[in-house]
Amino acid sequence: MDQLFADRIQDVPRSFIREILNLALQDDIISFAGGLPNRLLFPVEEIREVTNQVLSESGAEVLQYGSSEGDIGLREWISRRYLEKQGLEIPVERILITSGSQQGLDLLGKVLINAGDPVLIESPGYLGAIQAFSVYRANFHPVEVNQQGMDIAQLKQTLQVCQPKLAYTVSNFQNPSGISYSEENKRAVASALKGQKTLLIDDDPYGELRFSGKPTTPFWKLLPNQTVMLGSFSKVVVPGLRLGWIVAPQSLIDKLLIAKQASDLHTSLLPQRMMHRYLTEYSLDQHIASIIEQYGRQRDAMLKAIERYFPKQINVTRPDGGMFLWATLPAPLTAKAVFDLAVKEGVVFVPGDPFYTSPHTVRTLRLNFSCVDEATIETGIRLLGGVIKRLLDDDTAF
Amino acid sequence: MDQLFADRIQDVPRSFIREILNLALQDDIISFAGGLPNRLLFPVEEIREVTNQVLSESGAEVLQYGSSEGDIGLREWISRRYLEKQGLEIPVERILITSGSQQGLDLLGKVLINAGDPVLIESPGYLGAIQAFSVYRANFHPVEVNQQGMDIAQLKQTLQVCQPKLAYTVSNFQNPSGISYSEENKRAVASALKGQKTLLIDDDPYGELRFSGKPTTPFWKLLPNQTVMLGSFSKVVVPGLRLGWIVAPQSLIDKLLIAKQASDLHTSLLPQRMMHRYLTEYSLDQHIASIIEQYGRQRDAMLKAIERYFPKQINVTRPDGGMFLWATLPAPLTAKAVFDLAVKEGVVFVPGDPFYTSPHTVRTLRLNFSCVDEATIETGIRLLGGVIKRLLDDDTAF
Numbered sequence: 182m183d184q185l186f187a188d189r190i191q192d193v194p195r196s197f198i199r200e201i202l203n204l205a206l207q208d209d210i211i212s213f214a215g216g217l218p219n220r221l222l223f224p225v226e227e228i229r230e231v232t233n234q235v236l237s238e239s240g241a242e243v244l245q246y247g248s249s250e251g252d253i254g255l256r257e258w259i260s261r262r263y264l265e266k267q268g269l270e271i272p273v274e275r276i277l278i279t280s281g282s283q284q285g286l287d288l289l290g291k292v293l294i295n296a297g298d299p300v301l302i303e304s305p306g307y308l309g310a311i312q313a314f315s316v317y318r319a320n321f322h323p324v325e326v327n328q329q330g331m332d333i334a335q336l337k338q339t340l341q342v343c344q345p346k347l348a349y350t351v352s353n354f355q356n357p358s359g360i361s362y363s364e365e366n367k368r369a370v371a372s373a374l375k376g377q378k379t380l381l382i383d384d385d386p387y388g389e390l391r392f393s394g395k396p397t398t399p400f401w402k403l404l405p406n407q408t409v410m411l412g413s414f415s416k417v418v419v420p421g422l423r424l425g426w427i428v429a430p431q432s433l434i435d436k437l438l439i440a441k442q443a444s445d446l447h448t449s450l451l452p453q454r455m456m457h458r459y460l461t462e463y464s465l466d467q468h469i470a471s472i473i474e475q476y477g478r479q480r481d482a483m484l485k486a487i488e489r490y491f492p493k494q495i496n497v498t499r500p501d502g503g504m505f506l507w508a509t510l511p512a513p514l515t516a517k518a519v520f521d522l523a524v525k526e527g528v529v530f531v532p533g534d535p536f537y538t539s540p541h542t543v544r545t546l547r548l549n550f551s552c553v554d555e556a557t558i559e560t561g562i563r564l565l566g567g568v569i570k571r572l573l574d575d576d577t578a579f
Numbered sequence: 580m581d582q583l584f585a586d587r588i589q590d591v592p593r594s595f596i597r598e599i600l601n602l603a604l605q606d607d608i609i610s611f612a613g614g615l616p617n618r619l620l621f622p623v624e625e626i627r628e629v630t631n632q633v634l635s636e637s638g639a640e641v642l643q644y645g646s647s648e649g650d651i652g653l654r655e656w657i658s659r660r661y662l663e664k665q666g667l668e669i670p671v672e673r674i675l676i677t678s679g680s681q682q683g684l685d686l687l688g689k690v691l692i693n694a695g696d697p698v699l700i701e702s703p704g705y706l707g708a709i710q711a712f713s714v715y716r717a718n719f720h721p722v723e724v725n726q727q728g729m730d731i732a733q734l735k736q737t738l739q740v741c742q743p744k745l746a747y748t749v750s751n752f753q754n755p756s757g758i759s760y761s762e763e764n765k766r767a768v769a770s771a772l773k774g775q776k777t778l779l780i781d782d783d784p785y786g787e788l789r790f791s792g793k794p795t796t797p798f799w800k801l802l803p804n805q806t807v808m809l810g811s812f813s814k815v816v817v818p819g820l821r822l823g824w825i826v827a828p829q830s831l832i833d834k835l836l837i838a839k840q841a842s843d844l845h846t847s848l849l850p851q852r853m854m855h856r857y858l859t860e861y862s863l864d865q866h867i868a869s870i871i872e873q874y875g876r877q878r879d880a881m882l883k884a885i886e887r888y889f890p891k892q893i894n895v896t897r898p899d900g901g902m903f904l905w906a907t908l909p910a911p912l913t914a915k916a917v918f919d920l921a922v923k924e925g926v927v928f929v930p931g932d933p934f935y936t937s938p939h940t941v942r943t944l945r946l947n948f949s950c951v952d953e954a955t956i957e958t959g960i961r962l963l964g965g966v967i968k969r970l971l972d973d974d975t976a977f
């Protein structure tokens with residue numbers, strides 16, 4: 182069998198996070214490992230209600246095959262939202278509904294990446310994008326991100342070395358690091374890319390989950406005709422309906438539509454109508470406000486506990502939104518060494534390893550604060566701080 | 580923008596059937612063009628009921644991210660069904676849930692096909708498979724199918740010319756031709772492939788929709804360790820939930836799982852639980868019996884009308900199940916010429932063109948009987964017969 186596998190699948194590693202998540206499901210383990218939104222905030226009853234309505238009113242229609250572009254009502258809603266929230270005029274024809282934004286990444290890889298094509302990616306960068314583009318044998322060119330955004334010197338150097346076809350960014354509350362690009366940084370990124378043969382992918386699943394700070398100008402405005410936007414309902418409503426979207430220039434949308442047909446014909450109409458009905462009958466803004474309130478408190482609790490329990494040498498980001506923060510350990514500590522001991526103490530997180538496209542000694546770790554209540558955050562961070570201290574004190578550990 | 584597109588997407592044509600289906604939506608058009616199951620038979624009320632239950636009992640769980648393999652309950656049900664209906668013992672680990680069986684085709688292409696790899700395909704063959712594999716730049720080797728199944732001489736010749744990585748078959752009530760492989764033909768196909776480095780894909784969306792004749796031995800038994808099975812709930816329950824599955828050898832399943840994660844993380848848990856609950860609370864056999872009863876009557880009506888209204892030179896298949904029959908016109912008639920005139924008369928079908936991987940003059944057409952009632956079938960076939968007669972009589976048309 183093995184000799185039958187295509188080259189493209191040989192190098193894609195099985196997700197390392199899956200194994201951690203299996204650990205995290207055990208009782209008595211405090212998990213900062215998840216990448217999940219908090220299910221206690223899901224509008225379950227509202228969704229049950231609208232589902233009942235949709236199936237009563239148009240059951241046979243929504244259970245039949247549907248269009249590859251996606252439901253027109255939902256696409257119109259998305260178009261209006263861009264106008265209201267970001268002042269962007271997006272014609273509905275430019276919006277393609279996808280089965281989660283992971284499928285958006287897959288379709289972009291399918292339509293755009295030839296084996297060996299250079300792809301600029303943030304370092305650390307989003308694991309799902311690394312996986313999706315690896316399948317199409319992208320040649321990754323990592324550019325570091327810091328508290329301001331992308332390292333502009335590295336970006337310019339990369340543009341000189343190669344002409345990346347794609348530049349992938351999560352500029353709001355990045356997964357994994359929690360950092361956001363400043364207005365100045367975004368403008369510098371856009372100005373460096375302008376006129377180059379590079380498409381910027383602006384993946385924005387967390388943008389509306391802002392606890393502090395101010396929104397910045399969308400890349401779509403700063404870099405017109407060279408930007409693709411990915412959106413998702415996973416973090417603002419629920420992930421289980423698997424609904425995301427792509428906004429792209431028309432000629433790219435036409436190709437993405439062909440790729441979509443070949444990939445799964447279309448995204449199920451039922452969840453699209455459910456979502457549209459939910460968004461029409463309830464206030465998304467109000468719902469998002471309740472998420473922000475809770476995640477914001479949990480971020481504060483995590484930062485406070487870190488201040489109290491982590492040795493001062495540990496660097497952490499202070500995210501203005503989203504679900505993650507990112508810690509950097511001092512040498513000689515490694516994320517893996519801390520992880521191995523932390524599991525024994527009953528607390529897990531994601532070591533930074535899978536977020537890098539080139540192997541090196543990893544001293545970073547991702548801490549999720551969306552799924553853990555404040556008291557548990559305090560306990561977990563105390564345990565983790567203890568583990569780090571013991572390892573720092575213990576010379577023999579290295 | 581155009582210079583950015585990957586090679587793999589350049590050659591995949593936009594689906595020709597989509598345009599026909601748009602035509603078919605017009606009032607007063609009788610459509611034999613659809614590939615849809617009949618929505619009048621959808622168990623809408625039952626699905627509304629079970630959805631309500633699932634969301635009431637485990638709403639937050641089914642709206643959260645889920646596992647890439649798919650819901651264990653649904654996979655166990657599928658495993659039991661294979662045992663009950665086909666006497667196959669399929670461990671649940673060998674079953675991967677997909678977002679419709681179109682995604683199964685995409686994942687198989689992703690994991691198995693390098694650009695230029697030889698792929699054996701039926702001629703005529705299923706359009707969705709041609710599209711999915713085209714994306715991975717398969718080098719198609721068409722082998723004709725006839726009333727008995729695959730042309731064995733052509734199959735053997737193809738095996739001599741190349742060593743196809745995949746051989747794609749729809750051996751029950753094939754789409755588009757409606758033919759089924761005989762027991763003898765299946766054994767001859769299996770024996771020709773045995774020991775070769777070729778995986779046979781047995782795509783079986785219609786197998787349970789049998790009106791007449793007897794089931795044949797599954798390829799999984801005839802060609803163990805070399806067969807992959809694709810299944811789907813689209814034709815026996817509803818297509819809109821986008822639920823299919825792959826059964827494959829374990830090492831292939833492991834790779835498909837990685838490809839699945841990279842493609843869309845997982846198939847939504849809600850429709851999987853809805854389907855499982857529906858299958859548990861209601862009798863699928865009873866539901867299938869009602870589909871068979873209706874489709875069977877409609878097939879009979881179509882064959883009877885063809886007997887009455889088509890010129891005798893037109894050859895048609897007599898399917899034992901499924902949703903389609905296939906007509907072959909005498910030269911010099913072409914499917915396209917008939918189509919162009921038929922539209923004007925208010926009746927449409929799918930000309931055979933998109934079901935072939937090599938261009939040639941196409942004199943075949945696919946007629947769908949699942950979505951049209953008996954009276955309309957009579958009217959539509961009468962109109963179509965009239966068109967064909969006029970063209971046969973009209974020398975100037977060629």
